[in-house]
Amino acid sequence: MGRVIILGDSGVGKTSLMNQYVNKRFSNQYKATIGADLHVLLTKEVMVNDRLVTMQLWDTAGQERFQSLGVAFYRGADCCVLVYDVNSSKSFETLDSWRDEFLIQASPHDPDNFPFVVLGNKVDVEENKRQVTQKRAMTWCQSKGNIPYFETSAKEAINVEQAFMEIAKNALQQEAEVELYADYPDPIKIDSESTQNYGCNC
Amino acid sequence: MTASGPSASPGSLSTISTDSMVQITRNDDDERTGPRAPHMDQLLWSKSKVYVHPTAYARDNIPGFVALTKRDGLNPTYLLAWIPETLLDEKGRDEWEKFTKVEAKPAELDDDIVLVDLPSRGESYAFSVPLSSVYSLIVHPPSLSSWYGSIGINLIDGLNLSTLHFHDDESHSLTQGQTSYSWGGEDLLQRLRQYANLLRSSLQPTLFLVDPSRQDIETHSTLLFNDDSVDSILHTSSPVPPHRRPRPQSISLPASPDAERTRGHSRRNSILHQTFAPLAPASPSSQARSALLAGFSNITRATRHAAQNILSHPLAKPILPHLPDPVKSLVNANGEWSSWVEKGGVGEFESARIYLARWARIVAEEGERSRRKEAQTIPAESTSTEETSDLGVFELLRSTISSSQPPPKASREPQRPVDRRAWEKFFNKDNSGRPRVSFAEFRHEVFKRGLTPGLRRTAWPFLLGVVPWDVDAEERERIWAEKKAEYARLKGAWCGVPEVFNREDILDERHRIDVDCRRTDRTQPLFASVPEKRDMASSFSPNIQDIGAQPPSNEHVDTLAGILLTYNLYEKQLGYVQGMSDLCAPIYIETGADEALTFWCFVDVMERMKQNFLRDQSGMKKQLLTLQQLIAVMDPEIYRHLEKIDGLNLFFCFRWILIAFKREFAFDDVLKLWEVLWTDYYSNQFILFVALALIESHRDVILRYLVEFDEILKYCNELSGTIELDSTLAQAEVLFLSFAQLVADIDRRTEEHKHTRVQLRRRKSTAKDGTVVNAPATPSEVAALDKMQLPTISENLRELLKSGRDK
Numbered sequence A: 001m002g003r004v005i006i007l008g009d010s011g012v013g014k015t016s017l018m019n020q021y022v023n024k025r026f027s028n029q030y031k032a033t034i035g036a037d038l039h040v041l042l043t044k045e046v047m048v049n050d051r052l053v054t055m056q057l058w059d060t061a062g063q064e065r066f067q068s069l070g071v072a073f074y075r076g077a078d079c080c081v082l083v084y085d086v087n088s089s090k091s092f093e094t095l096d097s098w099r100d101e102f103l104i105q106a107s108p109h110d111p112d113n114f115p116f117v118v119l120g121n122k123v124d125v126e127e128n129k130r131q132v133t134q135k136r137a138m139t140w141c142q143s144k145g146n147i148p149y150f151e152t153s154a155k156e157a158i159n160v161e162q163a164f165m166e167i168a169k170n171a172l173q174q175e176a177e178v179e180l181y182a183d184y185p186d187p188i189k190i191d192s193e194s195t196q197n198y199g200c201n202c
Numbered sequence B: 001m002t003a004s005g006p007s008a009s010p011g012s013l014s015t016i017s018t019d020s021m022v023q024i025t026r027n028d029d030d031e032r033t034g035p036r037a038p039h040m041d042q043l044l045w046s047k048s049k050v051y052v053h054p055t056a057y058a059r060d061n062i063p064g065f066v067a068l069t070k071r072d073g074l075n076p077t078y079l080l081a082w083i084p085e086t087l088l089d090e091k092g093r094d095e096w097e098k099f100t101k102v103e104a105k106p107a108e109l110d111d112d113i114v115l116v117d118l119p120s121r122g123e124s125y126a127f128s129v130p131l132s133s134v135y136s137l138i139v140h141p142p143s144l145s146s147w148y149g150s151i152g153i154n155l156i157d158g159l160n161l162s163t164l165h166f167h168d169d170e171s172h173s174l175t176q177g178q179t180s181y182s183w184g185g186e187d188l189l190q191r192l193r194q195y196a197n198l199l200r201s202s203l204q205p206t207l208f209l210v211d212p213s214r215q216d217i218e219t220h221s222t223l224l225f226n227d228d229s230v231d232s233i234l235h236t237s238s239p240v241p242p243h244r245r246p247r248p249q250s251i252s253l254p255a256s257p258d259a260e261r262t263r264g265h266s267r268r269n270s271i272l273h274q275t276f277a278p279l280a281p282a283s284p285s286s287q288a289r290s291a292l293l294a295g296f297s298n299i300t301r302a303t304r305h306a307a308q309n310i311l312s313h314p315l316a317k318p319i320l321p322h323l324p325d326p327v328k329s330l331v332n333a334n335g336e337w338s339s340w341v342e343k344g345g346v347g348e349f350e351s352a353r354i355y356l357a358r359w360a361r362i363v364a365e366e367g368e369r370s371r372r373k374e375a376q377t378i379p380a381e382s383t384s385t386e387e388t389s390d391l392g393v394f395e396l397l398r399s400t401i402s403s404s405q406p407p408p409k410a411s412r413e414p415q416r417p418v419d420r421r422a423w424e425k426f427f428n429k430d431n432s433g434r435p436r437v438s439f440a441e442f443r444h445e446v447f448k449r450g451l452t453p454g455l456r457r458t459a460w461p462f463l464l465g466v467v468p469w470d471v472d473a474e475e476r477e478r479i480w481a482e483k484k485a486e487y488a489r490l491k492g493a494w495c496g497v498p499e500v501f502n503r504e505d506i507l508d509e510r511h512r513i514d515v516d517c518r519r520t521d522r523t524q525p526l527f528a529s530v531p532e533k534r535d536m537a538s539s540f541s542p543n544i545q546d547i548g549a550q551p552p553s554n555e556h557v558d559t560l561a562g563i564l565l566t567y568n569l570y571e572k573q574l575g576y577v578q579g580m581s582d583l584c585a586p587i588y589i590e591t592g593a594d595e596a597l598t599f600w601c602f603v604d605v606m607e608r609m610k611q612n613f614l615r616d617q618s619g620m621k622k623q624l625l626t627l628q629q630l631i632a633v634m635d636p637e638i639y640r641h642l643e644k645i646d647g648l649n650l651f652f653c654f655r656w657i658l659i660a661f662k663r664e665f666a667f668d669d670v671l672k673l674w675e676v677l678w679t680d681y682y683s684n685q686f687i688l689f690v691a692l693a694l695i696e697s698h699r700d701v702i703l704r705y706l707v708e709f710d711e712i713l714k715y716c717n718e719l720s721g722t723i724e725l726d727s728t729l730a731q732a733e734v735l736f737l738s739f740a741q742l743v744a745d746i747d748r749r750t751e752e753h754k755h756t757r758v759q760l761r762r763r764k765s766t767a768k769d770g771t772v773v774n775a776p777a778t779p780s781e782v783a784a785l786d787k788m789q790l791p792t793i794s795e796n797l798r799e800l801l802k803s804g805r806d807k
Ligand SMILES: Nc1nc2c(ncn2[C@@H]2O[C@H](COP(=O)(O)OP(=O)(O)OP(=O)(O)O)[C@@H](O)[C@H]2O)c(=O)[nH]1
Pocket: A008, A009, A010, A011, A012, A013, A014, A015, A016, A017, A027, A028, A029, A030, A031, A032, A033, A034, A060, A061, A062, A063, A121, A122, A123, A124, A125, A152, A153, A154, A155, A156, B518, B519, B549, B550, B551
């Protein structure tokens, strides 16, 4: 089972992308993901190298205030998806801090090789609204260790399937590598450390 | 698996078809005698779509028929056989039909005899073996982790045949529903019992010995295969690690009076497993069952949708054959269940366990409903305890701690809400606008009855404290006029003031607010309309640079955003936090888009809920901690379960509390719930009892099926839109009252204990000679006292007893 966490500014379309992938539908009725909603978990069997696997996709809230909760879920992730809206340069500029934050909180064994995938979403919108060029995005991705990059539209289902295929592949590879570390904490468990993080004194 | 695969078999299909024979490829001594003469055996019983799974890949699965045959002779031999469909294809249509015919109608004594020739062992995993050569069967009925269930066959010579997997869903469609409603493997076992003695091992419950030797009987002795064994197998044999296994914990099947009587025979631990029972058409228990199931046809719309959604799910397929007819009729009924799916946003893929849990829940609810209905039609049976037994758990709880008082009852009467006429009666007739009833009485009425929709606009400002209760109309007007002016002033600080409106930090807030308002309650008429020719930007949103592609706004969406921005400047320390738009939008709608009124109502709502939005999350943490402690005293079993699965952080309640169940109930129910919460009638934190009520009403499912933290989270997130408000509130009320009783009880006993201790210490006894000596408590006496350790009631918990505005 691959565990995937999806990060990015509020409103870039994280929830929409997941629903497009998992349910093959787009609706503009999705509400802002808040609080514990961030753990909505969807599993899907995907064909990767001809094998059936399960993926858990964790949707998170875009607002920093709720990230203190999300942190508990960073740790078990096998792949981190960074989403921005190609029509908002601001949402692109924050990718750096999303990535850094993830690496700090998740503290993977091999941060340099931890799999990320970047999605530039909402490419269905008219070209003249576009604020981030493909070149700019790809340059950034290359500079961060050749992160795979996809331009998607959750609305028109453009490239969504392909992007998640790549995500699944990365997650599974990572999972296989992680299993080599015998003492690696069970990713499903919210261990005491992260519980403390949340501070519920449990 | 030792049966040879196709690759290992040099035998060719042509050999088979010409000789009606199968090339033997195994190295078995008894079968190496070359092609045998064709035996024509009588086909007694067969079952289609029984698969062999040679590899872990589904694409390699081989479908076939399992069959029981009889070979005549001096002593007839009975054989167990499996033949792949491909071999039947070779033999042609007629051969196929023999099997499907017998499957639909197993051979009885006087039936036409259907003769078939079966391969013994070899090609494509086919086999047919005399029952006398079968040593044992390993039976795995369908379980949460394996949908189809399987039977493995061990031979006396120590070899084992390919494990058979019963794909009942496919088989069912093939035979157009003529098969029985039980698991295919169970059918086979039942049938086998006619020809052999089956002994279920007490050592390994999945193991069934075939015609066991005396010695084996002694070692494995236990009762023969009976109705309940499938149940027990399910509980003990799943390959799931122990902590993940469904617990044999009672989701009690609603017991009708009839069922009660036949309990010994038909009661099962779970509704889920209950469906695997063979349906005996005429037995008394089945009459009780059908009476019970008749209730299924009377289900409400909401649940019907839920049931349709779940049952139409691909994962439900294996279960369908086992469902009672009334439930089955829900499957793919021409309903709008797809919209339900859309709303739930869950779609086609989710883990089987959660899915099963939801299914179990629905069936349980229906059973409960029909049980209640039955109880109504048989008034003699409905005793006074009947009512409270709906509320399940805390009866248990009461019996352990607080048994002295009668069980509390819910008092709400939501079916007769306060309407305009009743409202007017709250006030003096002299038109002064002075109330005749106290504020507390007014709040009590709202708690008990709720408000009619049209009255909310009038009554909410009182309830929330926007305008005072105990003044006359004139005074109220004056106060309101002030507030209105104040709002205009607050709004004026940004509206039409570009230096503020376009300030860097305000731009950020505007962006956040704008993005959310465009996604809040857009199905409500006010927010739904979208004017034509509307650019993505609006009068409110920050310049196009930052908004990206968001759904179009409208006038009301912009006004809502403006209210939130004003609040942001009014309550500076919070900033806009996601969730605020969820709290504000319903007020805007109910006040009829009255901007100033919405603002001030929202201010008061936020007074109550501000703690939820603090930057350090301290308010949320505190509430979740209190809820955790509440669970610990009210339902220790659930508490321990959550502890075990690392669920004590109660993440799954986060959204419930943060926005007061806004996302969990239907819009109209949210309004009803909120006005109840705003009354502060029993407790200023009544919301925690609502949360507890929800957990309690799903406790069986949680205990039984949800054994990982993320499962519980997903399950609870998806309860959204399926929860009945009034019964939840009734339960919350009873829970509160039980809690209050419990605290009183604990306090009383703590006092008593103290007292006893003092007395023990002072105890004197009179010695034989008449002198009085000190006789301090013995250590065992003290230990006995300590053992009766009462739960401690934390400060947080005591705060729950505070009500009204007595802060
Ligand atoms: N045109 C267009 N709009 C989109 C697309 N994806 C999402 N949207 C819209 O963008 C808005 C935000 O989408 P969400 O999926 O809720 O965004 P999110 O990233 O989950 O936001 P948070 O939950 O607040 O973090 C919604 O109104 C969507 O309808 C897309 O591919 N094209």
